[in-house]
Amino acid sequence: MQNAIVTGATGGIGQCIAAQLAAGKVNLLITGRRADVLARQAEDWQRVYGIRVDYLAQDLAQPDAPATLHAFAAERGFVPDVLVNNAGYGLWGPFEEVPIEAQLDMLQVNVMALTALTHLFIPQLLSQPRSYLLNVASLTAYQAIPNFATYAASKAYVVSFSRALYHEYRKRGLRVTCLSPGSTDTGFLDRAGQQHLRAMADRFGMTPEVVARIALSALRSGKAEVVPGGLNKVNYAAAALLPKVILEKAAAKIFKKPA
Ligand SMILES: NC(=O)c1ccc[n+]([C@@H]2O[C@H](COP(=O)([O-])OP(=O)(O)OC[C@H]3O[C@@H](n4cnc5c(N)ncnc54)[C@H](OP(=O)(O)O)[C@@H]3O)[C@@H](O)[C@H]2O)c1
Numbered sequence: 001m002q003n004a005i006v007t008g009a010t011g012g013i014g015q016c017i018a019a020q021l022a023a024g025k026v027n028l029l030i031t032g033r034r035a036d037v038l039a040r041q042a043e044d045w046q047r048v049y050g051i052r053v054d055y056l057a058q059d060l061a062q063p064d065a066p067a068t069l070h071a072f073a074a075e076r077g078f079v080p081d082v083l084v085n086n087a088g089y090g091l092w093g094p095f096e097e098v099p100i101e102a103q104l105d106m107l108q109v110n111v112m113a114l115t116a117l118t119h120l121f122i123p124q125l126l127s128q129p130r131s132y133l134l135n136v137a138s139l140t141a142y143q144a145i146p147n148f149a150t151y152a153a154s155k156a157y158v159v160s161f162s163r164a165l166y167h168e169y170r171k172r173g174l175r176v177t178c179l180s181p182g183s184t185d186t187g188f189l190d191r192a193g194q195q196h197l198r199a200m201a202d203r204f205g206m207t208p209e210v211v212a213r214i215a216l217s218a219l220r221s222g223k224a225e226v227v228p229g230g231l232n233k234v235n236y237a238a239a240a241l242l243p244k245v246i247l248e249k250a251a252a253k254i255f256k257k258p259a
Contacts, residue, residue: 001021001024001026001081001082001132001220002026002027002081002082003026003027003028003029003078003079003080003081003082004018004021004026004027004028004029004080004081004082004083004084005028005029005030005031005069005073005078005080005082005083005084005117005121006018006021006028006029006030006031006084006086007031007032007060007084007085007086007087007113007117008031008032008086008087008088008136009028009030009031009032009038009041009055009086010030010032010033010034010037010038010041011032011034011037011186011187012184012186012187012188012208013086013136013179013181013184013186013208013211013212013215014032014084014086014087014136015041015208016208016209016211016212016213017084017086017134017212017215017216018030018041018045018084019041019045019212020209020212020213020216021082021216022045022048022049022051022053023049025049025050025051026051026082027051027052027053027078028042028045028051028052028053028054029053029054029055029056029069029072029073029076029078029080030042030053030054030055030056031055031056031057031058031060031069031087032057032087033057033058033059034057035055035057038055038056038057039055041053041055042054042055054072054073054076054078056068056069056072060087060108060109060113061105061106061108061109061113062108063108063112065113066113066116066117066120067116067120069117069120070117070120070121073121079124079127079128080121080124080125080131081125081128081130081131081132082131082132082133082134082219083117083118083121083125083132083133083134084134084136085113085114085117085118085133085134085135085136086134086136087109087113087114088109088110088114088136088154088155089106089109089110089151089188089191089192090106090140090148090151090188090191090192090194091103091106091150091151091192091193092147092148092151092192092193092194092255093147093193093257094147094257095147095149095150098150103150106150106151106154107150107154110151110154110155110157110158111154111157111158114135114158114161115161118133118135118165122174125174126169126172126173126174128173129173130173130175131173131174131175132174132175132176132177132219132220133162133165133169133174133175133176133177134177134178134179134215134216134219135158135161135162135176135177135178135179136158136178136179136181136215137155137156137158137159137162137178137179137180138151138152138155138158138180138181138182139180139181139182139227139232139235139236140152140155141155141156141158141159141180142156142159142180142236142239142240143239143244143247143248143251144244144248144251145248145251145252145255146248146251146252146255146256147252147255147256147257148192148251148255151192155180158178159178159180159225162176162177162178162224162225163178163224163225166178166224170222175219175220175222176224177215177218177219177222177223177224177225177226178224178225178226179211179214179215179218179226179228180225180226180227180232180236181206181211181227181228181229181232182204182205182206182227182228182229182231182232182235183197183200183201183204183205183206184205184206184207184208184211185201185202185205185206185207185208186208189201196258197254200254204231206228206229206232210228210229211228211229214226214228214229215228
C-alpha cells in the first residue's frame with residue numbers, strides 16, 4: 001500500500017483507518033466536510049510520519065463531488081493503489097417523518113458517491129500490480145430495519161455491490177473488501193439522531209481503532225467481507241439463519257421511537 005484515498009477521514013472509523021495507514025507510511029488523500037480537521041490532520045501526519053497528505057474538503061451529497069475529487073487527485077499526480085469509501089451516515093426516524101430531501105442526500109453519499117468514486121478510480125487501481133478497495137457498509141445491511149429503512153437499504157446495496165466487484169476483480173490484482181461494523185463509538189449516533197441508543201452502544205459497541213485495524217487486516221488479506229467483533233458476528237449469523245419476520249420485529253423494538 002502506497003497511496004490511499006480515504007473518504008470521511010475527519011472522524012470515527014475513517015479517521016482511524018487513515019491514521020493507521022499514515023502510521024504505516026502510506027501517503028494519503030483525505031476528505032470530509034470539515035476543512036479545519038483535515039488541515040490539522042494533514043499537518044500532523046506529514047510531520048510525524050514524513051508522508052505526503054493531500055486533502056479536499058467537500059460535501060459528498062453534491063452530485064459533482066466524486067468528479068471533483070478525481071480531478072483534484074489527477075492535478076496533484078496522486079495515483080491511488082487504495083480507495084477507502086468510508087464516508088456515510090444514517091438518519092433515524094419513521095420514514096414519512098424524515099424529510100425526503102435529507103434522505104435523498106444520505107443516499108447520494110452512502111450509495112451514489114461510493115459508486116461513482118469506485119468507477120472513477122477503478123482504472124488507476126487496475127493499472128497497478130496490486131491494489132485495494134474497501135467499502136464501508138454496516139451490520140444493518142443484512143436485514144430490513146423499521147425506522148432506519150433507507151439507511152439499512154443503502155448499506156445492503158454496499159454489501160451486494162462490493163461482493164460483486166470482489167468477483168469481477170479478484171483475478172486482476174484488485175482486492176475488494178466490504179466492512180460491516182456493528183455499533184461503534186463514533187459520531188454516528190448523534191448524526192443519525194439516535195441519542196436514545198447511547199446506553200446500549202456504550203455497553204456493546206466497539207472502538208473505531210479496533211474496527212479500523214480489523215478492516216485493514218481483512219483488506220490486506222483479500223477477504224470479501226468482514227464483520228468485526230464476536231457479538232456482531234453472532235448477529236450476522238442470526239440474520240442468515242432466522243426467519244426475516246422475527247429479525248424485523250426484534251429490530252423494530254430496538255429502533256422504535258422512544259416513548
Ligand atoms: N458508528 C457505527 O456504529 C457504524 C456502524 C455501522 C456502519 N457505520 C458506517 O461507518 C462509516 C463511518 O461512520 P462513523 O461511525 O465513523 O461516523 P462518523 O464519526 O460520523 O464519521 C463519518 C465520516 O463521514 C464523513 N461524512 C459524513 N457526511 C458527509 C458528507 N455529506 N460529505 C462528505 N463526508 C461526509 C464525516 O466527515 P464530516 O463530518 O467532516 O463531513 C466523517 O468523517 C459510515 O459509512 C457509517 O455508515 C458506522
